[in-house]
Amino acid sequence: MIGQRGAPGAGRSVAGSRPVRTEPAPWRRAAAQAVLVLGIGSAPVSPAQGHGGVGPSPGPSAPGVTGAEQTPWGIAGRPGAATRTIHVTMGDDLRFRPDRIQVREGETVRLRVRNAGKGQHELVMGSRRDLDEHAQLMLKFPGMSHDEAHMVHVAPGRTGEIVWTFNRPGEFVYGCLVGGHFQAGMAGRIQVIPR
Numbered sequence: 001m002i003g004q005r006g007a008p009g010a011g012r013s014v015a016g017s018r019p020v021r022t023e024p025a026p027w028r029r030a031a032a033q034a035v036l037v038l039g040i041g042s043a044p045v046s047p048a049q050g051h052g053g054v055g056p057s058p059g060p061s062a063p064g065v066t067g068a069e070q071t072p073w074g075i076a077g078r079p080g081a082a083t084r085t086i087h088v089t090m091g092d093d094l095r096f097r098p099d100r101i102q103v104r105e106g107e108t109v110r111l112r113v114r115n116a117g118k119g120q121h122e123l124v125m126g127s128r129r130d131l132d133e134h135a136q137l138m139l140k141f142p143g144m145s146h147d148e149a150h151m152v153h154v155a156p157g158r159t160g161e162i163v164w165t166f167n168r169p170g171e172f173v174y175g176c177l178v179g180g181h182f183q184a185g186m187a188g189r190i191q192v193i194p195r
């Protein structure tokens with residue numbers, strides 16, 4: 001039809017129709033670049049995963065850190081809001097002890113993470129898919145910088161800490177993404193029981 005031709009701006013797509021994501025985490029940006037470089041298939045974007053039953057957004061008195069990024073598995077917590085400390089040990093046998101953590105939705109927990117080994121280890125929380133993806137990238141790009149509120153890198157003999165508010169129910173995981181450790185089974189499960 002002639003009428004459709006040459007209308008000003010007709011060929012332009014409407015940018016606003018695309019869902020806008022929050023600022024991607026640095027490793028995600030690196031991941032996206034790596035995916036481009038390697039020509040790997042689609043980079044999964046975890047659409048609305050784990051968002052079922054999202055409650056009211058956190059108010060000013062919420063235990064999460066102001067301005068922190070809400071993830072499907074929770075949000076950085078204010079240290080003062082922690083009501084419980086969970087001690088986790090990492091070893092050169094590529095295991096976490098414990099390898100299961102159970103919390104209640106809304107709970108703010110201090111994770112004290114000790115590296116009992118002689119090598120570097122870390123604890124990174126996320127969804128199963130996020131960690132699978134991230135672990136693959138860490139294997140391909142060992143020097144890739146990744147540092148976020150939901151992870152802690154711990155030198156041998158040291159103890160690190162994460163304060164986290166589990167404000168989303170569901171099943172999540174934690175893993176050590178130092179090259180090959182996650183793939184070798186250095187992982188644990190987090191169950192966040194709905195309130």
Ligand SMILES: [Cu+2]
Nearest residue numbers: 121176178181
């Ligand atoms: Cu490790």
